[in-house]
Amino acid sequence: MDVATQILISGLTLGAIYAVSTIGLALIYGALNMLNMAQGGLLALGGYIAMWGMQAMGWPAPVAALAAMAAGTLAGGMIFVAAARPMLGGEGFETRIFIATIGIGLMLESVILKLFGPQPQAQSLKLEGGFMLGRVSLPLQNILIFVTALLMLVLVAGLLNRSRLGRAIRATSMNRDAAQLMGVPIRRIYLTILMLSGALAALSGIMISSMSGLLPNMGADPMLKAFIICVVAGLGNVPGAALTAFAIGMLEAVIQYIFGVQYAFAILLCLVIAVLIWRPQGVFGQKEVVRL
Amino acid sequence: MSLLEISGLEVAYGVQRVIRGISLNVAEGEFAALVGPNGHGKTTVLRAISGLARAKAGGIRLAGQPLTGLRPDRIVAAGVIHVPQGDLLFPGMSVLDNLRMGAYLPEAARDEAQRLDEIFTLLPKLRDRQSQIASTLSGGERRMVGIGRGLMAGGRILMLDEPSLGLAPIVIDQIYELVQALAKSGRTILVVEENAIRIADMADRMHLLDNGAIAWSGTGREFLSSPEIFATYLGG
Ligand SMILES: Nc1ncnc2c1ncn2[C@@H]1O[C@H](COP(=O)(O)OP(=O)(O)OP(=O)(O)O)[C@@H](O)[C@H]1O
Ligand SMILES: [Mg+2]
Numbered sequence: 434m435d436v437a438t439q440i441l442i443s444g445l446t447l448g449a450i451y452a453v454s455t456i457g458l459a460l461i462y463g464a465l466n467m468l469n470m471a472q473g474g475l476l477a478l479g480g481y482i483a484m485w486g487m488q489a490m491g492w493p494a495p496v497a498a499l500a501a502m503a504a505g506t507l508a509g510g511m512i513f514v515a516a517a518r519p520m521l522g523g524e525g526f527e528t529r530i531f532i533a534t535i536g537i538g539l540m541l542e543s544v545i546l547k548l549f550g551p552q553p554q555a556q557s558l559k560l561e562g563g564f565m566l567g568r569v570s571l572p573l574q575n576i577l578i579f580v581t582a583l584l585m586l587v588l589v590a591g592l593l594n595r596s597r598l599g600r601a602i603r604a605t606s607m608n609r610d611a612a613q614l615m616g617v618p619i620r621r622i623y624l625t626i627l628m629l630s631g632a633l634a635a636l637s638g639i640m641i642s643s644m645s646g647l648l649p650n651m652g653a654d655p656m657l658k659a660f661i662i663c664v665v666a667g668l669g670n671v672p673g674a675a676l677t678a679f680a681i682g683m684l685e686a687v688i689q690y691i692f693g694v695q696y697a698f699a700i701l702l703c704l705v706i707a708v709l710i711w712r713p714q715g716v717f718g719q720k721e722v723v724r725l
Numbered sequence: 726m727s728l729l730e731i732s733g734l735e736v737a738y739g740v741q742r743v744i745r746g747i748s749l750n751v752a753e754g755e756f757a758a759l760v761g762p763n764g765h766g767k768t769t770v771l772r773a774i775s776g777l778a779r780a781k782a783g784g785i786r787l788a789g790q791p792l793t794g795l796r797p798d799r800i801v802a803a804g805v806i807h808v809p810q811g812d813l814l815f816p817g818m819s820v821l822d823n824l825r826m827g828a829y830l831p832e833a834a835r836d837e838a839q840r841l842d843e844i845f846t847l848l849p850k851l852r853d854r855q856s857q858i859a860s861t862l863s864g865g866e867r868r869m870v871g872i873g874r875g876l877m878a879g880g881r882i883l884m885l886d887e888p889s890l891g892l893a894p895i896v897i898d899q900i901y902e903l904v905q906a907l908a909k910s911g912r913t914i915l916v917v918e919e920n921a922i923r924i925a926d927m928a929d930r931m932h933l934l935d936n937g938a939i940a941w942s943g944t945g946r947e948f949l950s951s952p953e954i955f956a957t958y959l960g961g
Binding site: 597600601603604607608610611612613614615616617618619620 | 775776777796797798801802806807809813814815816817818822825826827829830834874878
């Protein structure tokens with residue numbers, strides 16, 4: 434019983450962290466057919482800005498978190514303006530933006546390295562303490578992560594399903610040409626999606642670093658996992674990505690408990706490959722939609 | 726004065742020139758048809774008008790206002806409605822949400838409820854299927870949603886790309902009855918149709934597209950007795 438509770442807590446926490454960063458990637462892929470390889474850099478950016486805001490500027494935690502998300506928004510917007518927009522509609526957009534965003538991610542990491550140094554640091558934005566659930570301790574930080582993530586998912590779901598902007602985003606993802614014929618300014622939609630995804634990545638970066646600390650390349654593994662989640666869910670499927678994130682988080686917690694942390698990623702990958710052999714288009718994916 | 730004026734329009738995909746300098750006018754309230762065999766560039770002309778394809782040369786004007794170089798969303802706002810070939814519905818959205826997307830622009834959104842009502846009166850079948858997901862509709866229902874979605878936008882000219890495509894003869898008749906009713910109500914319409922004979926006795930004016938150029942223009946009646954039609958369709 435205690436073990437199950439322990440696994441549940443760490444699985445839900447991992448799932449929450451993954452979900453927040455993955456829905457951004459899924460939105461971007463769905464609308465632009467773009468794999469944003471700068472995601473890792475955005476995660477680190479969020480983590481470091483939050484720490485810097487509290488340490489160097491003395492901001493209260495919520496202000497530091499908002500500042501980190503603002504920085505992520507700005508960085509996401511710049512990725513669109515500087516890299517994606519000039520390439521849109523050109524030959525081989527998918528490949529070129531893939532390479533370009535790898536470069537942007539590396540640049541972000543180098544700047545962080547230059548400013549903050551290569552040594553691991555602790556995330557200041559973190560709740561200490563917790564309480565006991567039977568004989569299992571439930572850290573407040575885990576609760577904070579879970580509640581924040583849930584709040585974010587509800588906000589994004591509300592945006593996508595209930596607002597005019599959300600309908601325009603879904604329309605653009607389903608059919609670019611048709612969306613334009615309805616009067617949707619798709620470039621502005623792309624920009625909005627990248628900014629939103631930047632903010633979500635920054636938030637996820639704070640969560641990750643509050644659990645495992647800050648490093649300039651702290652985003653590399655989480656980014657890989659986020660892409661795996663996207664592929665397992667079916668590329669571009671946003672609700673599917675959120676659900677899959679929690680499933681993968683739980684699975685990872687179970688594997689970690691049974692086999693140990695060092696094997697978790699490898700075993701997870703094997704399972705993922707098995708899933709993709711069974712359903713190449715992803716668990717929630719449709720058969721490839723032909724775009725005109 | 727013509728509502729839609731196209732002069733010397735050229736469109737190319739890469740080095741391949743698909744539209745080679747066509748000029749045609751559609752008058753206010755006119756039911757015009759652009760006909761021609763498969764692959765001769767009919768869709769490309771509509772895509773150039775609505776801004777989805779870039780014109781290499783030539784001018785397109787709506788009520789005197791130049792459209793060339795504008796982004797598609799600006800062209801829709803100016804009043805050009807393009808119901809694309811194959812409908813291009815939003816497959817994961819309900820019929821209602823598809824229709825509401827048609828009224829995306831603020832001006833149309835203001836009259837959304839009223840327009841929805843008009844469309845459900847025109848296409849009663851859609852009223853019962855409002856909540857059905859578009860990807861599960863039959864071909865005929867899909868076409869109706871596509872046209873209804875276009876009508877939601879209002880606009881000054883309605884362009885329909887092959888409204889008969891892939892439908893059974895009886896459904897084609899229904900769709901063209903609808904198009905004729907729209908024309909009678911005073912709408913300006915430009916229909917693209919592969920089967921020229923089908924539309925010749927409905928349209929006020931016919932334009933025959935032959936290899937990216939207008940080979941013939943005139944009334945529907947004249948069209949049926951013109952030799953160019955046979956040259957275009959049979960001569961290849
Ligand atoms: N995106 C594109 N890239 C390259 N060539 C294209 C593209 N779209 C159309 N073409 C070519 O342009 C020519 C005209 O195509 P278009 O679709 O305009 O013809 P159409 O008259 O509408 O044909 P159909 O009756 O089959 O719909 C064709 O040779 C087609 O292969
Ligand atoms: Mg066509």
